Amino acid sequence: MMRISGKMKGQAMRAAVIGGGVIGGGWVARFLLNGWDVAVFDPDPEAERKLDAVLANARAALPMLYERSLPKEGRLSFASSVAEAVTGADWVQESVPERLDLKHRVLAEIEAANAEAPIGSSTSGFKPSELREGMATDASVFVAHPFNPVYLLPLVEIVGGEGADAGVIARACEVLRGIGMYPLVIRAEIDAHIADRLLEAVWREALWLVKDGIATTGEIDEAIRMGFGLRWAQMGLFETYRIAGGEGGMAHFVAQFGPCLAWPWTKLMDVPEMTDDFAAEIGAQSDAQSGALSIRELERLRDKNLVAILRALKREGSGAGRVLLEHDATLDAPGEGVPLETVRRVVPSDWTDYNGHMNESRYGQVFSDAADAVMAHLGAGPDYVASGQSFFTVETRISYLMETRAGERIRVATRVMGAEGKKLRLFHEMEREADGSVLATCEQLLVHVDLGTRRSSLPGPDLAERIRALAAAHA
Ligand SMILES: NC(=O)C1=CN([C@@H]2O[C@H](COP(=O)(O)OP(=O)(O)OC[C@H]3O[C@@H](n4cnc5c(N)ncnc54)[C@H](O)[C@@H]3O)[C@@H](O)[C@H]2O)C=CC1
Numbered sequence: 001m002m003r004i005s006g007k008m009k010g011q012a013m014r015a016a017v018i019g020g021g022v023i024g025g026g027w028v029a030r031f032l033l034n035g036w037d038v039a040v041f042d043p044d045p046e047a048e049r050k051l052d053a054v055l056a057n058a059r060a061a062l063p064m065l066y067e068r069s070l071p072k073e074g075r076l077s078f079a080s081s082v083a084e085a086v087t088g089a090d091w092v093q094e095s096v097p098e099r100l101d102l103k104h105r106v107l108a109e110i111e112a113a114n115a116e117a118p119i120g121s122s123t124s125g126f127k128p129s130e131l132r133e134g135m136a137t138d139a140s141v142f143v144a145h146p147f148n149p150v151y152l153l154p155l156v157e158i159v160g161g162e163g164a165d166a167g168v169i170a171r172a173c174e175v176l177r178g179i180g181m182y183p184l185v186i187r188a189e190i191d192a193h194i195a196d197r198l199l200e201a202v203w204r205e206a207l208w209l210v211k212d213g214i215a216t217t218g219e220i221d222e223a224i225r226m227g228f229g230l231r232w233a234q235m236g237l238f239e240t241y242r243i244a245g246g247e248g249g250m251a252h253f254v255a256q257f258g259p260c261l262a263w264p265w266t267k268l269m270d271v272p273e274m275t276d277d278f279a280a281e282i283g284a285q286s287d288a289q290s291g292a293l294s295i296r297e298l299e300r301l302r303d304k305n306l307v308a309i310l311r312a313l314k315r316e317g318s319g320a321g322r323v324l325l326e327h328d329a330t331l332d333a334p335g336e337g338v339p340l341e342t343v344r345r346v347v348p349s350d351w352t353d354y355n356g357h358m359n360e361s362r363y364g365q366v367f368s369d370a371a372d373a374v375m376a377h378l379g380a381g382p383d384y385v386a387s388g389q390s391f392f393t394v395e396t397r398i399s400y401l402m403e404t405r406a407g408e409r410i411r412v413a414t415r416v417m418g419a420e421g422k423k424l425r426l427f428h429e430m431e432r433e434a435d436g437s438v439l440a441t442c443e444q445l446l447v448h449v450d451l452g453t454r455r456s457s458l459p460g461p462d463l464a465e466r467i468r469a470l471a472a473a474h475a
């Protein structure tokens with residue numbers, strides 16, 4: 001009977017990743033950057049070098065998604081066998097190539113060395129019942145199918161299949177949420193789960209379009225990224241089509257476009273034969289389209305775009321942006337020490353401008369966030385605002401001392417410099433975490449406000465006393 005470790009917050013959790021290729025490497029990054037220790041086993045002598053490249057990309061991208069710091073990065077180790085990697089692990093993620101005989105062999109080795117940890121398989125297409133065929137116990141492996149790049153995209157399709165332990169699936173989902181992912185539990189096992197079934201239909205049609213000489217690989221990509229690809233990222237398929245039905249919604253959409261399903265718009269199950277010539281033609285078109293950049297360069301471009309898209313979705317709380325907001329809320333908030341630490345984060349790339357450094361408007365945001373953290377520390381956070389009282393900033397003076405670049409970790413230390421009646425004076429210092437250099441300072445004057453009258457007002461005696469105590473501590 002498998003279980004998930006009952007370790008408490010603060011205790012290092014350990015994942016074992018078996019197979020450190022494209023997907024295994026992504027899992028390693030996702031776990032490590034969320035504070036888990038990770039042991040990897042991969043017989044490829046180049047595995048460590050390749051993993052380093054994936055990790056460098058992940059470190060440059062994932063932390064930018066958050067308004068708070070991710071936990072301290074975990075420790076990475078390379079094991080010399082499956083058994084060594086999985087012994088004592090709290091989670092095992094199998095990510096070896098998509099061959100059932102190989103998966104059976106590796107899963108049996110995992111099970112022999114660790115009969116307790118849940119074993120997620122990254123398989124794109126195999127059903128859990130197929131994976132379990134070679135195993136001694138009944139339900140120790142389930143499908144945990146991620147999407148590339150695993151360190152940025154939240155979706156993991158979870159398929160337990162018949163006989164899976166519902167409690168373990170529920171706990172597995174909790175673990176995945178803890179590392180910022182979105183587990184989608186699929187109720188029935190089918191070949192290729194949900195998403196790859198959809199993707200394969202699109203892939204088949206795209207191959208036909210190339211094969212029939214209708215479109216090149218580049219034209220097909222433009223058809224996706226200039227139009228429906230953008231829609232899919234934020235509303236998916238059904239919600240998008242509901243809107244496409246106008247005020248009549250889905251009913252009108254189905255009435256209008258339902259008959260098209262019977263027309264020869266698609267070739268579906270008719271698969272173009274992948275002859276050597278056809279494979280070479282696709283390869284040549286793809287080289288002409290994207291060959292100017294190396295795969296690593298393309299990965300970095302992809303990651304930058306994904307970070308920007310995800311951060312835009314986060315602003316609206318839509319789609320994957322909602323997952324990010326929820327994960328942000330679980331990360332440790334600053335708000336300790338004298339002076340008070342009020343911001344700790346990474347500078348996202350969309351905060352930089354044509355001069356290649358953080359734009360001045362973003363300093364305003366950082367210091368505004370710092371003031372919010374002071375308010376929360378004083379017990380004047382969102383609940384206080386909802387009760388009809390708040391602070392307004394009436395004056396800000398920022399000194400830009402050094403350049404701040406994308407990807408840098410910054411922290412803000414804040415002192416209460418004075419508190420007289422309705423007025424609260426703050427002084428913020430923004431530092432580069434790596435060397436403690438002061439990058440900018442900010443003097444801020446806030447005034448306590450009654451949100452009912454929208455005029456300045458004295459804070460109540462309890463808040464006034466907390467402000468006085470903090471000012472005294474910072475004097
Ligand atoms: N590439 C993709 O877009 C996606 C792949 N997947 C699934 O993830 C799994 C892995 O696929 P990729 O990472 O793309 O393949 P890959 O070829 O990039 O990586 C597989 C890795 O497994 C290693 N390996 C081979 N035999 C091994 C063994 N006995 N023990 C440990 N490691 C071994 C290889 O050296 C290689 O580094 C497959 O099941 C695939 O279906 C899932 C989502 C997306």
Ligand SMILES: C[N+](C)(C)CC(=O)CC(=O)[O-]
Pocket residue numbers: 124146147148196199
């Ligand atoms: C091509 N693929 C079947 C391996 C793709 C996936 O499984 C998911 C993805 O990341 O597209």
